[in-house]
Amino acid sequence: MDQQTNDSLAAVLAAHPPAPGALLPLLHALQDSLGHVPPEAVPAIAEHLNLSRAEVHGVISYYHFFRQQPPGRAVLQVCRAEACQSRGAEALLAHAEARLGCTSHSTRADGAVTLEPVYCLGLCASSPALMLNERLHARMSAAKLDALLEKEGL
Numbered sequence: 001m002d003q004q005t006n007d008s009l010a011a012v013l014a015a016h017p018p019a020p021g022a023l024l025p026l027l028h029a030l031q032d033s034l035g036h037v038p039p040e041a042v043p044a045i046a047e048h049l050n051l052s053r054a055e056v057h058g059v060i061s062y063y064h065f066f067r068q069q070p071p072g073r074a075v076l077q078v079c080r081a082e083a084c085q086s087r088g089a090e091a092l093l094a095h096a097e098a099r100l101g102c103t104s105h106s107t108r109a110d111g112a113v114t115l116e117p118v119y120c121l122g123l124c125a126s127s128p129a130l131m132l133n134e135r136l137h138a139r140m141s142a143a144k145l146d147a148l149l150e151k152e153g154l
């Protein structure tokens with residue numbers, strides 16, 4: 001485990017004392033800090049919360065939100081929940097895959113971008129929606145997505 005991971009993990013563990021329900025907030029905090037939840041952190045998290053490694057790993061793999069690998073330099077999240085699906089989210093995601101050259105849930109080989117599905121960004125009335133580098137974008141189309149990606153050099 002590198003120093004940054006070690007320091008972030010120590011800070012997150014200190015901020016989340018063992019208590020029922022502590023695992024999810026702890027995992028969120030660690031991903032916020034590092035961009036992902038490193039598999040090598042699982043033993044320390046399990047020990048800290050008095051859980052088995054399998055329980056911690058099970059939660060990390062159940063929630064698609066948690067990344068086990070560092071993301072690319074840019075992160076594009078396309079909403080696939082119901083309202084967005086009814087307004088063309090699947091076609092938008094397919095367009096993003098073709099344009100970026102990586103599939104959903106993956107990072108492009110050059111590390112420039114990670115493409116992820118998400119399930120509701122709170123913009124249902126303005127769907128389809130997506131988030132690029134933590135910034136929300138509503139009423140998207142393939143052309144608007146291309147313009148956004150162009151600005152990011154993607």
Ligand code: FES
Nearest residue numbers: 079081084121123
């Ligand atoms: S369903 Fe896509 S933002 Fe809510």
